[in-house]
Amino acid sequence: MTHTTSGAVGFMAVGPHAWAARGDAAVASPKRLIVVFLRGAVDGLSVVVPYADADYARWRPTIAVAKPGAEDGALDLDGQFGLHPALVPLMPYWQAGQLAFVHASGSSDATRSHFDAQDFMESGTPGRKSTADGWMNRLLGELQRLPPQQRSATQAVSVGAVMPRIFSGQNTVANIPSGLATIRPSALDQAPVGRAFDKLYSADDPLAAAYRASREAREEIQTSLHSPMLQEEMVRANNGAPLPDGFAKDAGKLATLMRKDAHVQLGFMALGGWDTHANQGNGKGQLAKRLAPLGQGLAAMAQQLGPVFKDTVIVVMSEFGRTVRENGNRGTDHGHGNVMWVLGGAVAGAKVHGPWPGLQAKALYEGRDLAVTTDFRSVLSEVLTQHVSLPAVALARVFPSQAFNSKGGLGLIRT
Numbered sequence: 117m118t119h120t121t122s123g124a125v126g127f128m129a130v131g132p133h134a135w136a137a138r139g140d141a142a143v144a145s146p147k148r149l150i151v152v153f154l155r156g157a158v159d160g161l162s163v164v165v166p167y168a169d170a171d172y173a174r175w176r177p178t179i180a181v182a183k184p185g186a187e188d189g190a191l192d193l194d195g196q197f198g199l200h201p202a203l204v205p206l207m208p209y210w211q212a213g214q215l216a217f218v219h220a221s222g223s224s225d226a227t228r229s230h231f232d233a234q235d236f237m238e239s240g241t242p243g244r245k246s247t248a249d250g251w252m253n254r255l256l257g258e259l260q261r262l263p264p265q266q267r268s269a270t271q272a273v274s275v276g277a278v279m280p281r282i283f284s285g286q287n288t289v290a291n292i293p294s295g296l297a298t299i300r301p302s303a304l305d306q307a308p309v310g311r312a313f314d315k316l317y318s319a320d321d322p323l324a325a326a327y328r329a330s331r332e333a334r335e336e337i338q339t340s341l342h343s344p345m346l347q348e349e350m351v352r353a354n355n356g357a358p359l360p361d362g363f364a365k366d367a368g369k370l371a372t373l374m375r376k377d378a379h380v381q382l383g384f385m386a387l388g389g390w391d392t393h394a395n396q397g398n399g400k401g402q403l404a405k406r407l408a409p410l411g412q413g414l415a416a417m418a419q420q421l422g423p424v425f426k427d428t429v430i431v432v433m434s435e436f437g438r439t440v441r442e443n444g445n446r447g448t449d450h451g452h453g454n455v456m457w458v459l460g461g462a463v464a465g466a467k468v469h470g471p472w473p474g475l476q477a478k479a480l481y482e483g484r485d486l487a488v489t490t491d492f493r494s495v496l497s498e499v500l501t502q503h504v505s506l507p508a509v510a511l512a513r514v515f516p517s518q519a520f521n522s523k524g525g526l527g528l529i530r531t
Contacts (some may be wrong), residue, residue: 147427147504150383150417151252151282152367155409158400159448161440161486162403162457164217164468165190165198171475175441179448181398188399197468202404203411206459209418210429211274213465216528218456221490222436222471226482228450230391233435238282240493240515251514252382254283260287260382268379275370275385282384294366308450310329331359336390343380360387361404363413373419374428390434394445414459424426426461428527429503433457433492439484440475453486456495462503462529495528502529 165181167190173180181200182189190198191207197219199207209215225242227233236242237462240251256272272289274280283289317497358451366385374380388405396403414432418425437454453473458465471480473487481487493515502525 122255124303128211136378138142142282145394148381148383148424148429149255149499149504150370150385150428150430152414152430152432153234153385154390154432155388155433156230157450158390158394158434158454159396159403159443160219160405160470161437162396162398162436163200163203163457164219164455165408166194166196166475168196168217169472169475171440171477171519173287174353175475177442178446179396179442184501185187189197190399194468196472200404200407201399202407205415206409209415209459210466212459214418214459214463216458216463216465217468218458218495218526218528219468220453220470220486221456222452222454222488224258224488224489224491228436228452230435230450235281237433237492237531240277240331240496241517244262244517246481250280251496252282252384253287253289254514255506256283256287256382257285258506259504261510264335270373270377273370273373273380273384275366275383276312280384280386292369294362360389360409360413363387363409363418363450366506367417367421369415371417373423375420375424388441392438393449394447396442396447405476416460418459425478429458429460429462429499431456431458431496431499437486440480440486441484451485452481453475453488456492458495458528460497460503464527464530469479469528479515490526495526498525500530501525502531 144295161172161176162179162181166184167181167442168232181198184190184198188201190199191204192198193210206215209276223232223233223236223242232245235245238250238252239247239295240254241247243328252272260271261268269288270290270326272283272287274289275294276290276291277293295466316462363385363411370385374383387410393401395401398404414430417430421428433456434454437451439451441448443449470490471490476487479487497511498516501508501513506514
């Protein structure tokens with residue numbers, strides 16, 4: 117069975133539970149990058165609460181997260197911003213200087229379409245629908261040009277049922293589904309079947325090369341993850357719950373794979389359920405119930421990375437933010453500016469980065485949204501150049517549009 121994606125790149129099954137994309141891969145450098153995409157547009161004004169801005173509570177009479185010190189109030193970060201109380205598992209990383217935020221960040225494109233906005237963020241070319249591949253696939257191609265230029269089928273790993281847009285392209289990406297399916301044996305794990313397929317795809321052609329890469333990817337993943345202790349943890353945690361409720365175990369699984377397999381350099385996960393048009397809640401409620409497992413999952417990821425955490429940066433992003441004003445259903449609608457999260461051992465944390473435009477009526481984008489003062493590609497570019505050590509010429513190929521500021525930087529990475 118073969119799936120096609122942009123650029124006529126095929127994805128070949130490694131049994132029913134794992135996939136690998138046709139292409140090449142390289143041995144990972146010591147520096148790792150994980151991207152967690154929150155599909156549905158999370159409300160950044162509730163994640164990192166601008167409680168010191170007097171207009172925040174005025175625009176949100178029932179859903180504003182209370183100030184620090186109040187019941188279910190925000191967790192104070194710096195005297196101006198506070199973290200949603202459901203994200204308390206992340207506070208130790210803030211206090212350790214390993215967690216930072218970039219507020220009023222987002223895309224230069226004004227669309228409020230989930231599909232288009234996600235596509236633009238994953239392609240890395242806002243406003244351009246013709247881009248064939250995703251920016252993380254282009255990044256993978258650039259990384260494999262850097263020393264030592266060795267090959268691995270697991271240099272990039274996506275967790276989820278399908279290969280995401282961000283990884284579409286010509287370079288090899290291993291795909292592992294969430295939950296227990298990752299470690300269940302497939303037909304190809306049966307020796308006679310495996311030998312038959314090995315013989316069938318023994319030629320020296322692109323399809324055979326893709327098959328061998330797929331087999332290699334599955335074997336590496338199975339070796340790293342197939343342990344009785346890990347299986348027991350997955351059974352306890354998943355319980356058939358949808359994301360983000362099952363995120364902690366999937367996040368820990370990806371982190372364990374990265375810790376055990378030195379080849380794995382890039383990781384991607386996506387979570388849904390952030391489109392809070394009604395009954396959003398404040399310190400408690402619908403959004404809080406989604407943020408709690410997200411915070412627990414990110415903490416689990418950091419813990420499971422162990423010594424690799426110091427060489428890892430985790431970026432959390434969403435397609436756009438939500439309206440500053442609450443709507444008539446005590447929720448929020450599709451907006452513009454948002455907040456990006458940056459977590460890792462090399463992060464210059466304990467700081468909310470980026471110019472804050474304020475929430476006065478005259479400062480709102482199109483009279484309704486938080487303005488974007490930092491392009492999301494600027495944040496990612498700084499991570500790629502300062503953390504992954506990607507040369508400027510390679511960065512220009514990962515993010516080909518130069519209509520954003522990739523110079524100077526915000527000081528997100530400790531040097």
